[in-house]
Amino acid sequence: MNVVVLSGSTVGSKTRTAMNQVMEKLDKHTVDATLIDLADYTIQWSDGRHYLDYAGDTKYVTQTIMDADVLLIGTPVFQASIPGTLKNVFDLLPERAFEHKTVSVVMTAGSSKHYMIVDQQLKPILNYMKAHITQSFVFIEEKDFLNKQIINDDIHFRLQDLVDDTLLLSETLKQLREQKEAEFDF
Amino acid sequence: MDKGRFKSGKGLEFGLYTLGDHLPHPETGDRISAKQRIQEIIEVAKLAEQAGIDFISVGESHQDYFATQAHTVVLGAIAQATEKIKIGSSSTIISTLDPVRVYEDFSTIDLISEGRTEIIAGRASRVGLYDLLGYDLHDYEELYEEKFELLRRINEEEVVNWSGNFRKSLKDAKVLPRPLEGKLPIWRAVGGTPASAMKAGYAGVPMFLAHLGGAASHFKGTIDAYRETAKANGHDPDSLPIATAGFFYTAETTQQAQREYYPHINEGMKLTNGRGFPKQQFAQSADIRSVVNVGSPQQIIEKILYQHELFGHQRYIGQMDFGGVTMAQLRNNIELIGTEILPAIRKYTSKGS
Numbered sequence: 001m002n003v004v005v006l007s008g009s010t011v012g013s014k015t016r017t018a019m020n021q022v023m024e025k026l027d028k029h030t031v032d033a034t035l036i037d038l039a040d041y042t043i044q045w046s047d048g049r050h051y052l053d054y055a056g057d058t059k060y061v062t063q064t065i066m067d068a069d070v071l072l073i074g075t076p077v078f079q080a081s082i083p084g085t086l087k088n089v090f091d092l093l094p095e096r097a098f099e100h101k102t103v104s105v106v107m108t109a110g111s112s113k114h115y116m117i118v119d120q121q122l123k124p125i126l127n128y129m130k131a132h133i134t135q136s137f138v139f140i141e142e143k144d145f146l147n148k149q150i151i152n153d154d155i156h157f158r159l160q161d162l163v164d165d166t167l168l169l170s171e172t173l174k175q176l177r178e179q180k181e182a183e184f185d186f
Numbered sequence: 187m188d189k190g191r192f193k194s195g196k197g198l199e200f201g202l203y204t205l206g207d208h209l210p211h212p213e214t215g216d217r218i219s220a221k222q223r224i225q226e227i228i229e230v231a232k233l234a235e236q237a238g239i240d241f242i243s244v245g246e247s248h249q250d251y252f253a254t255q256a257h258t259v260v261l262g263a264i265a266q267a268t269e270k271i272k273i274g275s276s277s278t279i280i281s282t283l284d285p286v287r288v289y290e291d292f293s294t295i296d297l298i299s300e301g302r303t304e305i306i307a308g309r310a311s312r313v314g315l316y317d318l319l320g321y322d323l324h325d326y327e328e329l330y331e332e333k334f335e336l337l338r339r340i341n342e343e344e345v346v347n348w349s350g351n352f353r354k355s356l357k358d359a360k361v362l363p364r365p366l367e368g369k370l371p372i373w374r375a376v377g378g379t380p381a382s383a384m385k386a387g388y389a390g391v392p393m394f395l396a397h398l399g400g401a402a403s404h405f406k407g408t409i410d411a412y413r414e415t416a417k418a419n420g421h422d423p424d425s426l427p428i429a430t431a432g433f434f435y436t437a438e439t440t441q442q443a444q445r446e447y448y449p450h451i452n453e454g455m456k457l458t459n460g461r462g463f464p465k466q467q468f469a470q471s472a473d474i475r476s477v478v479n480v481g482s483p484q485q486i487i488e489k490i491l492y493q494h495e496l497f498g499h500q501r502y503i504g505q506m507d508f509g510g511v512t513m514a515q516l517r518n519n520i521e522l523i524g525t526e527i528l529p530a531i532r533k534y535t536s537k538g539s
Contacts, residue, residue, distance in 0.1 A: 047323060047324070048326075049312075049313045049323060050311070050312050050313065050459075050460070051460060052312070052459075052460050053312055053313050053314045066460055066461075094460065094461065096461070099461075099464075180466075181465045184444075184465055184466075184468075184469045185441060185445075186441060186444035186445040186448050186468075186469070
């Protein structure tokens with residue numbers, strides 16, 4: 001199973017800290033996991049071309065995401081929404097890019113007041129792009145972090161559950177799809 | 187039909203097209219040489235002619251896994267190797283070429299083929315060629331519209347006076363040689379959307395409509411939008427031919443056809459488009475309402491007749507060679523087309539004029 005962990009911001013440290021934890025929680029599973037922190041790459045703005053026609057970092061990031069079975073997205077909240085850097089990644093991909101992929105969300109925010117941003121803003125995009133979404137997500141607030149560490153034990157439990165549930169969902173859907181496709185007999 | 191070379195009462199034309207893809211065989215992973223691929227395309231054209239197929243065309247794609255970037259050169263070879271079959275492009279990317287050179291090439295092919303040549307001009311779905319050929323992707327829309335219009339002007343007028351944004355002006359320019367009958371049929375290549383079809387309708391230009399998958403009735407909506415737009419802009423829809431293009435594969439049974447072609451489509455699309463072809467959608471080809479013409483000869487006949495009734499089109503062309511299909515499979519397809527599919531289509535679509 002090919003897992004991509006995407007840290008969707010070029011600003012701050014909370015989302016990257018959370019996604020480092022997600023990488024650690026993946027250790028107990030036998031999967032190929034790749035961490036992409038958008039802060040480490042120079043990605044161009046989407047200009048409408050097919051993703052295979054980009055070059056450099058833009059090509060690497062889009063191709064790596066397209067090759068994934070599972071995508072764990074980490075995102076902060078900017079101006080009551082997802083950051084433009086993350087939206088740009090979606091805009092670079094084809095319309096049905098997440099078909100047959102399982103996608104889960106970890107959101108970091110300065111305040112609990114942004115709790116509904118995942119359901120109201122991020123999930124509609126993921127749905128449109130045909131993702132299988134793990135219904136639960138993990139929402140992490142400022143007070144759960146100290147010195148680039150997550151200090152709330154509950155968050156550790158919930159991140160581990162999210163990782164386990166995501167992989168289980170992906171594996172189950174893959175089996176169901178294979179069963180269905182075997183019926184076609186071609 | 188004054189804007190094509192369609193004889194009234196002759197019925198639906200049947201053709202074949204290739205994008206000129208050069209992909210490995212999905213099971214063995216082996217890829218034939220570019221030399222062999224190009225020679226097999228020319229060989230298929232000869233076999234198609236012998237089987238009585240009406241039309242054959244070759245596409246232009248400038249990217250990995252393709253071999254007919256110089257598609258006009260391949261068409262020249264086909265023109266020389268055949269005698270009756272109509273020849274065209276599928277498509278010529280007019281946006282990144284000089285319409286003067288395109289017209290010179292195609293009218294020359296028309297003279298070699300003794301009046302059998304047509305141009306289908308599109309603007310590419312993949313855009314790597316903009317960098318390769320020195321154009322700016324931001325001009326995607328304007329390049330196509332300007333160059334397509336110039337191509338049409340060259341076709342209509344023996345002496346051209348023209349100015350635009352993307353090449354030097356033409357002053358009393360003669361573009362030579364002229365084609366055998368003075369003009370070439372020029373089509374606008376259209377993807378699936380009604381908006382794109384309507385642009386062909388505004389200009390009153392014949393439309394070549396590509397359909398990868400889905401319900402035939404969906405494309406009927408696109409064709410209606412084209413005809414309505416043409417009419418609203420003062421063009422007679424009855425004078426504008428329509429052609430459709432999509433996947434084609436036949437074998438003794440529908441299940442065998444699906445089994446043989448699916449791996450080629452799926453693996454080929456992964457390499458050229460980044461995603462495979464959904465198996466569910468491919469399975470729908472067994473239903474007459476699906477536009478994917480994959481099945482037994484009888485199944486294909488019924489589907490093409492159904493599409494003809496819906497669309498009222500003048501030509502259907504099928505893509506049977508995508509994704510490393512072997513020459514033996516292609517021969518078998520052409521054999522079944524010639525002996526079973528063509529006679530039935532002609533019988534049911536031709537009328538006394």
